[in-house]
Amino acid sequence: MKDLTHMALIHKKISALLTDMNLSNRQAALKCGIPYGTFNSALKNEREIGWSMLDALARGLGVSFHYFSSDTAGLELLPDRRAEEAGRKAFEILNAQLQSAARSRQYRGCDVSLQDFLDWWFANSGRLEGFDQLQHQVDLFSPPDAEKNRIQPIKSGPASLASICFEVASSEQLRNTLNGFSDRLNSDLVLAHSEAISRGEPVITHPSIDVNLLNGRRFTRQYRRVLAPVYLPDGKLMVANFSQDIKFG
Structure with a gap:
């Protein structure tokens, strides 16, 4: 277990890094694919942060893991953080242009970004309100049945990644396709959906899939997926799946 002095130093480093990158705790958690509640509570209450979470932070924020594991707190350990202001501004402009271009060419006509989905979810606390612009890209599921x-x-959203890649046009066709997956893959899907429900917030992952579809084609892909609990006006719980092909998204 890390000693208290080193843990306090890690907290200091994380706070300094997020300030430097102009990220809130929630934004950092989403960017790094870690549970916001656990991360935020650890920072606010100065609790221990495990190495696996630190590794996710390092990867997600683009810094060396040594930044967290060393006994010094200086931000000079961050790569490219001491660039001249003009260079930094140029990078920000280029990055904004690349993001804009990426959004305009998203998978096969996709006109909604991952950030659009997250902004909608947090603005509505997961309630299915003001959902019209997103619904064509999102698949909705009942809470998973662990026994089955x-x-x-x-x-099934008509423009969702699953609908396009699996060539389905209804929830029944999507169900039949998923039923054709291996028990292990279906078990992974059940666990992923259950995790989103237990966390009570969006969970971002980058899964890979390699399956033989019902039409005989082999389907291999890596994609970006966000699973989030959503609620109908009557309080009924569902899970929303918004996914994007990494190649295009």
Whole structure:
């Protein structure tokens, strides 16, 4: 276990880094794919942060893990953080242009970004309100049935990644496709959906898939996926899946 002095230093480093990158605790958690509640509580209450979470922070924020593991706190350890202001501004402009270009060419006509989905979710606390612009890109599922080892689609977005890649046009067709996956892959899907429900917030991952589809084609892909609990006006709980092909997104 890390000693208290070193843990306090790690907290100081994280806070300094997020300030330097102009990120809130929530934004950093989403960017790094870690549970916001655990991360935020650890920082606010000065609790221990495990090495796996530190590794996720290092990877997600683009810094060396040595920044967290060393006994010095100087931000000079961060790569490229001492660039001249003009260079930094040029990078920010270029990055904004690249992001804009990426959004304009998202997977096969996609006109909604991952950030759009997250902004909607947090603005509505997961309630299915003001959902019209997003619904064509999102698949909705009932809470997973662990005993049946299956997730149950109840709505297939016509422009969702699954609908396009699996060539399906309804929740029933999507269900049949998923039922054709291996038990192990279906178990992974059940766990992923269950995790989103237990956390009570969006969970971002970058899964890979390699399956034989019902039409005989082999499907291999890595993609960016966010699973999030959502609620109907009557309080009914569902899981929303918004995914994007990493190649295009």
